[in-house]
Structures are given as C-alpha cells and as structure tokens.
Amino acid sequence: MTIDLTPYLTDTGPKYLAIARALSEAVRQGELVPGTRLPPHRQLAESLGVSVQTVSRAYAQAEKMGLVQARVGSGTWINALDDARESAYLRGHEARQENPLIDLSIAHPVCTPSHHLRFRQALAELAEQASPEVITACRPIAGLVHQRERASTWLQSRLHVPGEMDDRILCNGAAHGLMLAISSVVQHGDLVLTEALTDHGLIALSRTLGFQLRGIAIDAEGIVPEALELACQRFKPRALYLTPTQLNPTGATMSEARRDAVAEVLARHRVWLIEDDVHALLEAPGFTPVAARIPQLSFHVTSLTKVTVPGLRAGYLTVPRGQLHHVLPRMRATTWMATSLVFEIADRWLADGTVEAMAAEQRSLLGERQQLTHRLLGHHALESRPTSLHVWISLPDAWRAEELQQQAEQEGLAITTAVPFMVEQTPPPRRIRVSLGAEQDIARLEEGLKRLGLLLDEAPPPMMQIVY
Numbered sequence: 001m002t003i004d005l006t007p008y009l010t011d012t013g014p015k016y017l018a019i020a021r022a023l024s025e026a027v028r029q030g031e032l033v034p035g036t037r038l039p040p041h042r043q044l045a046e047s048l049g050v051s052v053q054t055v056s057r058a059y060a061q062a063e064k065m066g067l068v069q070a071r072v073g074s075g076t077w078i079n080a081l082d083d084a085r086e087s088a089y090l091r092g093h094e095a096r097q098e099n100p101l102i103d104l105s106i107a108h109p110v111c112t113p114s115h116h117l118r119f120r121q122a123l124a125e126l127a128e129q130a131s132p133e134v135i136t137a138c139r140p141i142a143g144l145v146h147q148r149e150r151a152s153t154w155l156q157s158r159l160h161v162p163g164e165m166d167d168r169i170l171c172n173g174a175a176h177g178l179m180l181a182i183s184s185v186v187q188h189g190d191l192v193l194t195e196a197l198t199d200h201g202l203i204a205l206s207r208t209l210g211f212q213l214r215g216i217a218i219d220a221e222g223i224v225p226e227a228l229e230l231a232c233q234r235f236k237p238r239a240l241y242l243t244p245t246q247l248n249p250t251g252a253t254m255s256e257a258r259r260d261a262v263a264e265v266l267a268r269h270r271v272w273l274i275e276d277d278v279h280a281l282l283e284a285p286g287f288t289p290v291a292a293r294i295p296q297l298s299f300h301v302t303s304l305t306k307v308t309v310p311g312l313r314a315g316y317l318t319v320p321r322g323q324l325h326h327v328l329p330r331m332r333a334t335t336w337m338a339t340s341l342v343f344e345i346a347d348r349w350l351a352d353g354t355v356e357a358m359a360a361e362q363r364s365l366l367g368e369r370q371q372l373t374h375r376l377l378g379h380h381a382l383e384s385r386p387t388s389l390h391v392w393i394s395l396p397d398a399w400r401a402e403e404l405q406q407q408a409e410q411e412g413l414a415i416t417t418a419v420p421f422m423v424e425q426t427p428p429p430r431r432i433r434v435s436l437g438a439e440q441d442i443a444r445l446e447e448g449l450k451r452l453g454l455l456l457d458e459a460p461p462p463m464m465q466i467v468y
Contacts, residue, residue, distance in 0.1 A: 003032065003039060005048065013411055013451055015050055019058035021454075023067055024461045027078060036078040038068065061410070065461045102448035105414040107248065107389050108310060108438040110365040115309050118354065122345045134344045140337060141328050143170030147343045151316050154350050159280055159302065160288045161318050162295040169317040169327060170338040174278045174303040175201050177317035179209075179334070181299035182239065184319075184326040185272045186211050190238040192274075193231055195223050197429075199248050199276065200420040202241055211238075215423030220383070222252040225261035232269040239272035244290055246279035249421050249433035251388045256288065263293035273298040281307040281359040282366065282387050296320050304346055306389070307359040313339070314346035363387040369436040369445060376449045377434075380456055389437050395430045398459045404432060407460065411451050 008022035008029075026032040038044070041055045048055070059076050062068045070076045126134070137144055143151075145165075152168050155161040171177040178201070186192055188210040194202060196215035206213045214235060217227040222244060231237065242262070244254040254262070266273055275291045280302055291298035303315040315338075319327050331337070349355045366387045373391050374382060381394035395401060401417040408415050416433040434452065439445040 002047070003044075005044075009048075010454060016054050016057035016061060017411060019048065019050075019055065020061035020065065020067070021458075023058070023062050024065065025458065027067060028459055032078050034078050037074075038076040038078070040075065065410070067461060101409065101412055101414040102444055102451070103414050103438040104434045104436070104445075104448050104452070105416045106435055106438045107306075108435065109306050109308070109362055109389070110369070110437045111309055111440055112361075112365070114361075115358070118358070119309055119311070119345075122348060125348070126341070126344060130341070130344060134340050137337070137340050141331050142168070142324075143338050143343060144340055147340070147347045150347050150350050154355075155302075155316060155318065158285065158356075159277065160292050161277075161300050161302075162292050163300075163318045163321075166324065167318050167321060169319065169324075169331060170343050171315040171317050171331070172335055172338055172342075173305060173313040173315045174276065174301050175315075176313075176335065177301040177303070177315040178202070178241075178274065178276060179205055180317055180327050180330050181274050181301060181319070182211070182241070183209055183330050184299075184323060186238050191235055192239045192241055193228065193235075193237045193271075194241040194423060195243065195247060195252075196423060197247070197250060197418060197421040198241065198423055199243065203420075203423065213423050218247070218250070218252060220252055221258045222247050222254045223262060225258070225265055228262060229265050232265060232271060237271055239274055240266060241274045241276065242290060243276045243279070245277060245283055245287055246385055246388045248279075249390055249416070249418065249431075250392045251384045251390055253283070253287075253385055254290075259288065259290045260293065263290050266290075266297060267294050270297070275300045277302040278306055279388070281355075282363060282389070283385070284363065284387075291318070299323075304349075304355060307362040308349070308355065312342060312345060314342055366436060369442065372442070372446060373434070373436060373449055376446070376453050377456070389435055391434045391436065393432050393434060393456075395432065396456060399430070399456070401428060401430055401432055403460055404455060407455060408452065411455060413448050413451055415452070 005019065005022040005026060008025040010018055041052050045052045045055045059068060063070060067079060068076050069079050133144060142148060147170060148165050148168050151170065152165040171180060182205065189212065191212045191214060193214050193216055195218045197218065203213065214231065216231055217224045223242060244259055246253055273290060273294060275289055275298060277289055277300060289300055291300040298320060300318040301315065304312055366389065370384055370386055377393065383392040384390065395404060405415055405417050418428045418431050422428055436445065439448065
C-alpha cells in the first residue's frame, strides 16, 4: 500500500526515529489502523527520500515500540492496540552507534574551555611553586593550616557561616563532609528528618549507616515549618538534613523568614541541623545559612564543585564548637586527611578571586540555559531558579514519568524522574528533573530540549497506554 507520513515527520533527531514517531502519530490519528500492511522498505524509502537501511531501522524501532509486527514472508503490519505482549523496548536499551545520549540527567556545572585552561594553569603553577608540605603532609587531619585559615575567612565573609578556623575541616567533597557530620551525631537506628524529596546521596547514606529517614512536606520554599514542628513533637528526631538553597530536585529556595522559622523549631526541640549548602554559590550573595541562626546545633557543608570544575573535590565542613573531637576520628578512618594538592588549588583560587569570578560566570551560563529552557518548554509547568542547575517539570496528563523516561531514551535523551529523590514509598509525583549543565555544547542542549518538547507535546506511543 501507499501511505503518506509527511504530515507527521519532524526534523528532530535521527531520521529513523522520526519515521518511527511518524508511524506512531499516524496510528494515534487513525490514519493507520490495526491490521494495515506497511509498504515494503524500498518503496517507503523512495517516497521519503531516505535510504532503505533507514526505513529498516525505523520499522525495527516501531516493532520495539509495539506499533508493528514483522511477519516472515508477509511484510510488516500495524499491531492491534490491545496486543498485550511486552516489547523489547520496555525491557532494555538499544545500543547506540552514532551519537551518545544527550545528557539532561546529571547535576553538573557548565565547563567551558576557559575552565579547563584555568585548571591546567593552576596545575602548572603548582608544579613550579608548591611548597614541600603540600606534597609531604601526612598528619594534619583537618587540613593544612594556611588552607583552613583562608577557607575560614572566605566562609565567614562570603557565605556568612559562623565559626573560626578551629571549627573548620577540609574534606574530599561535600558528600564526604555530610557523611562526617551525620555519623558524628547520628547512631544506627536514629531518626533523621529531611525534605520529602531530597538528595539521593542522603538516601544511600542512610542505608549505609543504618539510620532512619522520614520526609517532611515541602512547598515552593522547601521544608514547611509547621510540618517540621509536628514531626519533631511526634517522632523526637535526632537531626534534620536540610538543603535551604536550590533543593535538589525541585530548586526550592528558602526566604530569610522561612530560615528563621525552621531554626526556631530546631532550637526549641534541640534537634541537630546538618545543612547542605552546596548550591550557595549558584545564588548571588545575600542568603544567610540556617546554621548562622543556631551555630551551637549546626553542621554546615559546602563545596566549590558546582561552580568551578567537578574534579576540584574541595569540601568545607563547619562543626559546632566542642564537636571537633567527634568528627576528626571519622575523618581519619575514612580518608585520613583531605587531598592537600586539591586544596592548594582551591586556596589559590580563593586568594586571587578566581572562585568568585567562576561563580559569577557559572550563574551567567546557567541563566542563559534557563532562559533557553523556558523559551522552548515554558508552555509546560516549570519550576526553577534563574541560575540553578535543573528545571523541575510537571508532565501533561497523558504521560507517566517512567514512561517518558523510557521514551526519551529511545529519542536519545537521558532525563531523571522523582524516584531517586523520594524518601517515602509513596506514588511518585508526575515530574521530571531536567539538568542543564552536563552538555557543554549549548547547541546539543538546545537539540535535547527540542526533542523533549516534542515528546511532551504528543501522546505516548499506543503500547505505553496500556495498564501493566
């Protein structure tokens, strides 16, 4: 037979995927009905102006989607929509030969060639100028003195983190600092509160250290103080893990008034605060950490990773006065000491203003990408900060998040659902997190956002609309 797929074709993505999508849309529109025999490969190739191989791949893709069935000696036929067999598409991932997935899934700063150049220049300078103690240091568990002094001054002046040098520990990234903080005050079986959607690293840490997690209701500003108050009354938690600035995955950021209210609840119930402030530098100066309000109960963690380069695993842990002796043994047990060479780069960048320059550049780069995302996807419900790494997107009624994730991978996209961030075993929100920094080439990011927009604007393939 002769069919016209031209009205359903798009220019986005590989041609074979565009043809498979066009077949899906033709079925949805009723142009192709179950039992229809599709044209031979060569005939469709000639009508579309593509190669026979492209059509063969398109038919194979459509079969994986459950749209068609190839019958030996008889051709390729449109499946009945009630065909209940599970397709290979739902069970596995197709190996990709031409282009890797466009990565919209991982939290990653934008790294331009200038970032790489700065890092190489810093390494070259250290090769010529590094003092012997940077290479030979073995005993200073909390970090070299000059590195801690510089970090302490910067933490006080830039981030308004209370404390002195003797309250600071240099650690190998924020994740390491959070592990040190939590393990110092939380024992096996203790209860830790956190946002209902929280960083997946905390969930993994709870399983590793054996403490309980309970999620607290959140809104556009993060954790709800009234819900926190009720949880403290009812459950008597040991600690609260909190991300007040650009909560992952929603981007929620607390106002100063919200931070005041949360601090008041924790102070009244004498609950430890573990504050994850890793996104602080993605916001312009102005926010004060919750830890500044209750320093005697607060562990504060931040790092340079999200605004410089991911390989600079420079984390800074500030502990309450009198708690250092609890933390240092855990530092010794897990890593002995922070990597002094890494912190020597961080020290130089803090001293000469490079960190602030890179933070401002990162905010600008992410701001550009946020604007691009809102231009392409803004007709959907989006939540984000103007300079955040992610966008939190509500899905149209036709889609479930896991189905969209599966279909996106077939379209060459990697995205993230809410599932990795869920504390409670409840139905996941119909949302996806789209990360904007991993693709360094903004043209690839734009292509990925366009493909995602096409998916969001159309219905799922027929085989994904069945109940299973």
